[in-house]
Amino acid sequence: MVSKRIIPCLDIKEGRVVKGTNFVNLVDAGSPVELAQRYSDKGADELVFLDITASAEKRKTLIKLVAEVAKAIRIPFTVGGGISEISDIEALLKAGADKVSLNSSIVKNPALITSAAKRFGSQAVVAAIDIKLINGVYKVFVKGGREETELEGFEWCRRAAELGAGEILLTSMDKDGTKSGFDLPFLTKLRTLVSIPIIASGGAGKMEDFLDAFAQANVDACLAASLFHFGIIEINDLKKYLKENNVKVRI
Amino acid sequence: MIAIIDYGAGNVASVANAIEKLGKEFVITNNEYTIYKAEKIIFPGVGEASFAIRQLHLLNLFSFIRMIKKPMLGICLGMQLMCEFSDEGNTSCLGIFPGRNVMFDSKLCTVPHMGWNEVKQIKQSKLFDGIKDNEFFYFAHSYYLPVNEFTTSTANHSVDVTASIEKDNFYGVQFHPEKSGEAGLHFFNNFINL
Numbered sequence: 001m002v003s004k005r006i007i008p009c010l011d012i013k014e015g016r017v018v019k020g021t022n023f024v025n026l027v028d029a030g031s032p033v034e035l036a037q038r039y040s041d042k043g044a045d046e047l048v049f050l051d052i053t054a055s056a057e058k059r060k061t062l063i064k065l066v067a068e069v070a071k072a073i074r075i076p077f078t079v080g081g082g083i084s085e086i087s088d089i090e091a092l093l094k095a096g097a098d099k100v101s102l103n104s105s106i107v108k109n110p111a112l113i114t115s116a117a118k119r120f121g122s123q124a125v126v127a128a129i130d131i132k133l134i135n136g137v138y139k140v141f142v143k144g145g146r147e148e149t150e151l152e153g154f155e156w157c158r159r160a161a162e163l164g165a166g167e168i169l170l171t172s173m174d175k176d177g178t179k180s181g182f183d184l185p186f187l188t189k190l191r192t193l194v195s196i197p198i199i200a201s202g203g204a205g206k207m208e209d210f211l212d213a214f215a216q217a218n219v220d221a222c223l224a225a226s227l228f229h230f231g232i233i234e235i236n237d238l239k240k241y242l243k244e245n246n247v248k249v250r251i
Numbered sequence: 252m253i254a255i256i257d258y259g260a261g262n263v264a265s266v267a268n269a270i271e272k273l274g275k276e277f278v279i280t281n282n283e284y285t286i287y288k289a290e291k292i293i294f295p296g297v298g299e300a301s302f303a304i305r306q307l308h309l310l311n312l313f314s315f316i317r318m319i320k321k322p323m324l325g326i327c328l329g330m331q332l333m334c335e336f337s338d339e340g341n342t343s344c345l346g347i348f349p350g351r352n353v354m355f356d357s358k359l360c361t362v363p364h365m366g367w368n369e370v371k372q373i374k375q376s377k378l379f380d381g382i383k384d385n386e387f388f389y390f391a392h393s394y395y396l397p398v399n400e401f402t403t404s405t406a407n408h409s410v411d412v413t414a415s416i417e418k419d420n421f422y423g424v425q426f427h428p429e430k431s432g433e434a435g436l437h438f439f440n441n442f443i444n445l
Contacts, residue, residue, distance in 0.1 A: 002361075002368045002408055003387065040432070045367055071268050076389055076430045093297075096264040098391070098430065121298045121328070123363045123391040166363050166393075195357035197365050220361060250367040250387045 003250045004214050004242070005045035005221035006235055007199060008228040010035055012051045012081070015061055017229065033068050039228065040073040042235040045250060047073070048101065048169070048223060051081030052144060059088065063095045070096025078126055078169075084109075089116055093124060101126040101169055104142035107149055107156075110163055117164030125167075126199075127160035129153070131186065132173040138186060145173050153186065154193055161194040168194060169223065172202040179205025179227075187217035199223050207233060207241045214247045253277040253443065254289035258310055260303040260328065261295030262429070269429040269436060275443050281310050291443065292321055295429075296328030300352070300394070301340025303332055317345055322420050322445050327392060330416065330423030339394045347421050348401055350413075352394040360409035363393040368406045370414045370426065376403040378415065378422060378441045386434045388414070388426035395425065 010017045010032055017032050036047055049069070051062050066079055079092050080101030089100050106113050106127060116125045130141045131153040138153030157168050170190065172183035182200045190198060197220035200213045204224040213219050227233050239249045253270055257263050257279045270277045270293075278285055286292055294316070296303055307313045316323075325333045332344045337352040344352075355362040369385040388406075395412035398405055406414040406425070416423045422442065428435035 002364060002366045002390070005366050067264070070265055071271075074269065074272075074430060074432045074435060076391070076427070093262065094264060096262070096268065098262065098265075098297075118299055119302065122393055123365060124297065166391075167365065195361055196363070197361045220366065 001248055003045070003248045005199075006043075006210070006238060006249070007046045007048055007221050007223040008039045008044050008235070009048040009050060009201070009223050009225045011225060012049055012062070012065070013053045015065060018052070032065060033072050035229070036069050036077070037072050039235065040075050043239055043251065044075065044235050046075060046221070047077040049077060049079045050101070051079070053081075059091075063091055066092055066095040066097050080126070080128055084112070086112075086115060086119060089120060089124075093120060099124045099126050099166070101128040103128040103130065106160065107140065107142050107151065110159065113160060113163040113165050117166070122164050122166035122196075125165050126169050127157075127165035127167070128169040128171070129157055129160065130171045130173055141173060154190065157190055158193050161196045165196060167197045167199060169199045169201060175203030176201075178203055181205065181209040182213040182217070182219075182222065184212060184217050187213060187219055191218050197221065207238055210238060211242060211245050211247065214242065215245070252289050253291045253293060254286045255279045255293045255295065256286060256312070257281050258303070258306045258312060260298045260306050261326075262297050262427075263295055265429040266293055266295045266326065269439055270443075272436060273440055273443060281312065283312070283315050286315070286319070290321060291445070292319060292323040294323055294325040294329040294333070296326060296330075296332060297391075298328060299340060300328065300331060300337040300344070301342040303328055304342050304344060307332070313345070317347060320420060322422065322442070324442050325421075325423040326429070327425060327427055330425055331394060331396060333421060333423050334396055337394060348396075348399075348416055348418055348423060350396050350399050352396050354394050355408065355410075363391055364395070364408040364412075365391050368408065368426075370404045370406055372404045374403040376415065376417060377445060378417075378438060379404065380441050382434055382437055382441075388428070388431040388434060390426050392425060
């Protein structure tokens, strides 16, 4: 049986790791290559890098960083942030990334999911979806949570899976930075709608939150950032705790 | 010298990083003569099967690979391409190993099969020397090769799938040794020292 995954997320700005609360107030938390190495040693199953300042000029810096990370670690990692072209995806995968996460670009151009999956395989395409509850409806947000779209959360997740995404990285903006637990109601329903792996993101504050996401919503992976960066929870302790609570993890 | 075949459908960088870490000389190539001269050959692969087979034809490597006599290791899609047929893009493959790659049933499990899974060794293989039974390796695939007479290890994801396979000088793994931490490096080291 495949094990449940713990994924630290590293938000990258100008080559450094940063993480904000509710997407603002960024605090510097270290070097990406050093952190990647540290997490890999601690038992992280995968890593996600999100370049929050991604732009055409920054692309080369990011590719260099991906190549350095790929040299340093022997676990899979995903890269996201401002990726909108097949050629961007090809360059990142070629540099050593295993997957790319696509967010605003696939809302604008859903066909990108299908063309990327056809060219690189579904396993390389992560649909990153940011949701927020607005007047009782889960709405999809883009551009790092700054822009509301017309899309409804469940419907967009289902469509992304249908178009060929290999995973959904679901971030609850209501929960992000609150440390009050993952969005269990959304994730539990989402589990019944898609059969591709689900990565839960936003809201983790304590070890029980991870257990709840695995045991109640049956997600495949949980993602967190500052919790791990600032050593509030150590990954090896978390995995030991999960194992004691009958969650299948790699130790 | 290890030749890593680059045919535009593989995570070549990560395989090269792992071989470099082991201090072994390697060359990334799609040149027949360079592959022919190498002691060992690694045939990586990620992506879609029919696209990958088309690439092999365009590079004129299809028939050549079938005739390789040195130890050759196919990884992930590389292993699947070494079988007879793939349902992914309805593609005839290299026919080195028997079997047809089929898709996981999404009613029974999550697809792709993504993440770390235990690899159960069912036959003696030098590639698993010093690696404990049920060690975790990293998988990422939507199609799988059902277990057959040449399967040496399996992983379970609603069904038992071929995790590794061997026939004569040909070896294949469904998992990614280059992404499987220390166990993966150990596995590569065993292949290098065959």
